[in-house]
Amino acid sequence: MKVVVTNDDGPDTPFLRPFVEAVKSLGYDVVVVIPERPRSAAGLARTYHKPLRVRRQGDYYLVNGYPADAVFMALKLIAPDAGLVISGVNVGENIGLEATYGSGTVGAALQAGILGVPAVAMSMEVGGDVGLMRRVVEALLRSLNGALQGVLAVSINIPRDWGGGVYCARKLARGVYNERLYDGVDPRGEKFYWRWGPRREVFEEGTDAYYFYGLRGITVLGIGESGIVSAGKLGRSLGALIGAKIISC
Incomplete structure (x- = not known):
């Protein structure tokens, strides 16, 4: 099967x-189609106001648009026979309502699902174990038989210090960060604003943030036309294959 790999971090990400x-390594034919530069937090943004262009850089196809544009170009032009799109692995987790729907990584996977191609978005907390990431990727690919039916895309998040569990979240945390606007004046005397805030410490039980930050679990989240949907079959298989101590799916 041909697999399109995309991301929102561009060609220079270490993952x-x-x-x-x-x-x-599992015998898949891989085509890499990615934005030419980092496009984090782009969500499902698409390019309509200028031409899209694609160029080769080594083994990669680079697109001058957003992650969703890269997927559209991949499935309509470069690899229309692809049977799966995997987006990531994102540098940093995508947990909570804003991060999930605002993520370019997740947006790319959703674009594939909208076009009728099964898709998974994968993200890993900064400082995460690349070896664990590889195990999760390999387990994911071995778990796909019928596991993506009924979803547009699945979002998987890997914590830095894995606590041994795999959790299928059915609810997104509403607020992950205590953000506010900071203001300042630049060297030219012009005022600017900066949006920032620390992450919360406590999260509602049953949310993706509770499983990820509280229990340090790998989270598996299905996204469908009506919102969050079950990805239990995929989560159970993935958890068994990586030897999870707890599988709550």
């Missing part, structure tokens, strides 16, 4: 090469 190698 791209080991991610592609993990997929290739």
Whole structure:
């Protein structure tokens, strides 16, 4: 099967090469189509106001648009026979309502699902174990038989210090960060604003943030036309294959 690999971090992310190698190691034909530069937090943004262009850089196809544009170009032009799209592995987790729907990584997977191609978004907390990431990727690919039916995309998040569990979240945390606006004046005397805030410490039980930050679990989240949907079959298989101590799916 041909697999399209995309991301929202561009060609220079440290996770791209080991991610592609993990997929290739299982015998898949991999086509890498990614934005030419980092496009984090782009969500499902698409380009309509200027021409899209694609160029080769080594083994990669680089697109001058957003992650969703890269997927559209991949499935309509470069690899229309692809049977799966995997987006990531994102540098940093995508947990909670804002991060999930605002993520370019997840947005790319959703674009594939909208076009009728099964898709998974994968993200890993900064400082995460690349070896664990490879195990999760390999387990994911061995778990796909019928596991993506009824979903547009699945979002998987890997914590830095894995607590041994795999959890199928059915609810997104509403607020993950206590954000506010900071203001300042630049060297030219012009005022600017900066949005920032620390992450919360306590999260509602049953949310993706509770499983990820509280229990340090790998989270598996299905996204469908009506919102969050079950991805239990995929989660159970993935958890068994990586030897999870707890599988709550």
